[in-house]
Amino acid sequence: MPKQQVDTPAAAEVPEADPTPRSPREIRLVMIGLVVAMLLAMLDNLIVGTAMPTIVGDLGGAEHLSWVVTSYTLATAASTPIWGKLGDLYGRKGTFLISIGIFLLGSALSGLSQTMTQLIAFRAIQGLGAGGLMVGVMSIMGALVLPRDRGKYQGMFAAVMALATIGGPLVGGFITDHLSWxxxxxxxxxxxxxxxAFIVVTLKLPKVRSTAKIDYLGAILLTVGITSLVLITTWGGQEYAWGSKQILGLTALAAASLIGFCYVEQQAEEPMLPLGLFRNRNFALVSVIGFIVGFAMFGAVTFLPLYQQTVQGASATNSGLLLMPMMFGMLVVSLVVGGIVTKTGKYRVFPIIGTAVMAGGSLLLSTLGTDTSQFTSACYMVVLGAGMGFLMQITMLVAQNSVELKDMGVASSTATLFRTIGGSFGVALFGALFNNQVTSTMAASGAQVPGGHGQLGPDALRALPAKFQDAYHHAVSNGMHTVFLWGAVISLVAVAAALFMRETPLRGAGDEPAEKSLEAAAV
Structure with missing residues (x-):
């Protein structure tokens, strides 16, 4: 199949779609490579997290433990929008292959690490590559499959998310116990x-060559702003108090960088993130919804296993299995919604239903108590997962349908970035609410958490007197009530955003050019 060359000077546009017809078999072959790449991006942290105690025991440097995760997360978040823009300017296939190569280089170097410092540095390299994996997967699918037909493939990605969440800790534990970290x-x-191999052999996209100058200043300012935000949510209330000079300084740096970024983007010839995209109503609204989905999902993933292990006495060995009901609800609903969207081309109702169900699931989880059965909590988790299933792929679909093909990478990276930042803020805010509630409840009961911290591990808790355990169970339940009640309130913002979305037709074969079909969604 011959490749095509497209010159794209600074303001030129690439064609709306690759004119070469795609057979279902060809698309499925490409999807294998994309699914494996997505699995790489999602599985890594879950596997490594299980092995961290063993890694610390071997390399030492326990005081730097958090940086093994933080360096990866920072590099991923900061590089995500840059990868999206580079794909738009210089071709999605090439930049995607480079991101995979960087990720694999970081993986090999991390495995060879002899000190904690080396591991932290090599994890940052891994993170740089990971930032391009998710964006590459979504933008390539956006270029390869028309929006009207994209729903039938979204179930694959929901399945990968469920597989990674459930299987990651199990695989990590097996590898650590039977091989080595x-x-x-x-x-x-x-x-x-x-x-x-699958991407090189099966993926054929038009070559893109751009003479536009890279927006280096915008990239630097955006990177500094994102890095500051992630550090605020990572360190706030943990390493440093929320009112400390470190957190306040990072807040000022984030604000200054992002304000400067907005000014630079308005002047840039080829902006890193065209702010004009947010004038499109649907694009702006799904960005808000994506932020809140990340907020709710990462909050649930963080605190539900803690409740089940501490209060319900579940084993931590198979911790990934604790989230299976939520992932099951997400997977089933995502598959059903994808089929309906492909068949009907209608999607607006699903964000409305999804945000409402997500709020309802959070409200149900806020009722968890010391006597709630595992079956009941599992049912509540199914409801929350179902709400996310309505939203996870639809938000990406709407974001991509709201832009022209030349901005597909930016649209994909922006949707991914908002979800990532939402997750960071969710864990930080919910963590602060949870710890404060646990500490205040324990103080009211006359007991104090040993060490002055808001959380105890299951093993440490079992070593304490029964009276203290009972008080702590009530404190954790109160903390869960606070976390998910606020989660339900915040989800209502997503409901409001979904109500204002417009039903812009999904582009399909034979449709008119994107710039005409998008006019209805512009504000």
Whole structure:
């Protein structure tokens, strides 16, 4: 199949779609590579998290433990919008292959680490590559499959998310126990080679060559702003008090960087993130919804296992299985919604239903108590997962349908970034609410959490007197009530955003050019 060359000077546009027809078999082959790449991006932190105690025991440096995750998260978040823009300017296939290569290099180096400092540095390299994996997957699918037909494939990505969440801790535990922690990183290499092979052989996209200048200043300001936001949510209330000079300084730096970024983007010839995209009503609204979905999802993933292990006495060994009901609800609903969207081309009702169900699921979870059964909590988790299933892929679909193909990478990276930042804020805010509630409840009961912290591990808790355990169970239940009640309130913002969305037709075969079909969604 011959490749096509498209010159794209500074303001030129690439064609709306690759004119070469795609057979279902060809798309499925490409999807194998995309799914494996997405699995790499999502599985890594879950596998590594299980092996961290062993890694610390081998390398030492326990005081720097959090940076093994933070360096990866920072690099991923900061590089996400840059990868999206580079794909738009210089071709999605090439930038995607480079991101996979960087991720695999970081994985190999992380496995070879001899000190904690080396591991932190190599994890940052991994994170740089990971930032391009998710964006590459979504933007390539956006370029390859027309929006009207994209619903039938979204179930694959929901399945990957469920598989990663459930299987990650299990795989990490198995590797750590039967091989060595080094293989938690080396396992990425064969998977990465499979993804590279499928993408190189099966993916054919028009070549893109741009003469536009890269918006270096915008990239730097955006990177500083995102990094500051992630550090605020990572350190606030943990490493430093929320009112400390470190957190306040980071807040000022984030505000100054992002304000400067907005000014620079208005002047740039080829902006890193065209702010004009937010004039499109649907694009702006799904960005808000994506932020809140990340907020709710990461909050649930963080605190539900804690409740089930501490209050309900579930084993931590198979911690990934604790979230299976939520992932099951997400997977089933995502598959059903994808089929309906492909068949009807209608989607507006699903964000409305999804945000309302998500709020309802959060409200149900806020009723968790010391006597709630595992079956009841599992049913509540199914409701929350179902709400997310209505939203996870639809938000990306609407974001991509709201832009022209030349901005597909930026649209994909922006949707991913808002969800990532939402997750960071969700964990930080919910963590502060949870710890404050646990501490105040324990103080009211006359007991104090040993060490002055708001949380106790299951093993440490079992070593304490029964009276203290009972008080702590009530404190954790109160903390869960506060967390999910606020989650329900915040979800109502997403409901309001969904109500204001417009039913812009999804582009399909034979449709008119994007710039005409998008006019209805512009404000």
């Amino acid at each position: 080094h293989w938690t990183f080396y396992i990425n290499l064969p998977l990465g080679v499979v993804a590279l």
